[in-house]
Amino acid sequence: MKTLKTIKQLFLPMLLLASSVLLLGCVNDDKKTNENSADIAVNQEMIAELTSPPHVPTPIGARKAKKLIVKMEILEEEGEMTDGVKYMYWTFGGTVPGSFIRTRVGDEVEFHLQNHPNNKLPHNIDLHAVTGPGGGAESSFVAPGHSKVFSFKTLNPGLYVYHCATAPVGMHIANGMYGLILVEPEGGLAPVDKEYYIMQGDFYTKGANGERGLQPFDMQKAVDERADYVVFNGSVGALTGDNAITANVGETVRLFVGNGGPNLVSSFHVIGEIFDRVHVEGGDLINENIQTTLIPAGGAAIVEFRVDVPGSLIMVDHSIFRAFNKGALGMLKVSGEEDKKIYSGEIRDDIYLPEGPGIQTMPTTDEIVESEIPAKSFEEQMEFGKQAYMQTCFACHQGDGQGIANAFPPLAKSDYLNADVDRAISAVLHGLTGEITVNGNKYNSVMTRQTLSPDEVANVLTYVYNSWGNSGKVVTRDMVMKVKNKK
């Protein structure tokens, strides 16, 4: 009880301060506050410090508003969802969630969005901290091997989500394209001892939870909101065991918690702790003494508490099957002296382990293997071709070649495909842009060049031509070489 009082004493002056700021805020109407922020002058520039989760950049404190240069690189890269399960993540800065951006109100952010040349897809960024069309999405659409620059002024303080908004938007978000940007108020946030960055996300894989191998994204499960994994910081175990975040008894902890979705809302809870203060939805409203705070998809919260006793605090989405069966579980390890007045029981460091199938080994016979060997028969061409399709084409043209309306044309019963085999080979070898008509529907988009060997091109197209009601053509290596040597 005494310690509780001390916490109150500690936070009371801060609260008074916060409420007087709130009162002042009430005198001005919102619009005026924004206008005032827009008038804050910037006269120096600096490169923004970006950090990977669970770390956050140094607090802003009393720094004056500046021109802040943010360089964010998009990387599409394979990672591990859980033991033995690989996933092709699309990332801002090489991590899920993406790099943390820390700014203050009145900063003029010059944003450089760089799409790595090895990437397959165009992307963009929608920052919820932006006042402007699409949150920046319209100005930042960038093809692989290009960089886009746009600039915005941070008008409203708060913790904001950013995400990719390229069609199909849900798929880009589901593959990990989200992160947090903090806009600190004038004078900065109150100092604390430890700050961390945590973001929840739901993932949809072709195989069930725990099924091994490289698991492609499953559009239908995503549409149906049937998540195979719900995790903090991009994978099962990203914040447990050796990856746990830490603090010492008596320290104040601030968690910047976001939810990338794409679908699920998070009932964020820390087992064995009460949040002293929560910046509700990442905004100015402060709530106190909270057990569980709701974080919407595409939303965030700032959670603050003092740790009083040693042990492992377990962070969960209190939709509890997600925590124990789908991965939404992290640890904050607190070291220091016990305080029997606050908690008298035995404290163990190792009692909570995810019990879901995600951590069990469930070997399957049909693991996806990459093949460099030329196919010896039609059956082998079909088999290798299917593997290549599931790894390379699937993301856009979908599992049954049905495509995605207004974004990716169908390969199933495609008149465009069946009319001209050389043209199809060329599309895979060299990419395809400009307006085309497939089965009466117009598409005007970009298919990037696919990095496949001539054998793989022959196999994948043979698979496509002999699936889903197509014309049944067989494509050979020689046919591919002929098209290749033409250009």
Ligand SMILES: [Cu+2]
């Ligand atoms: Cu994207």
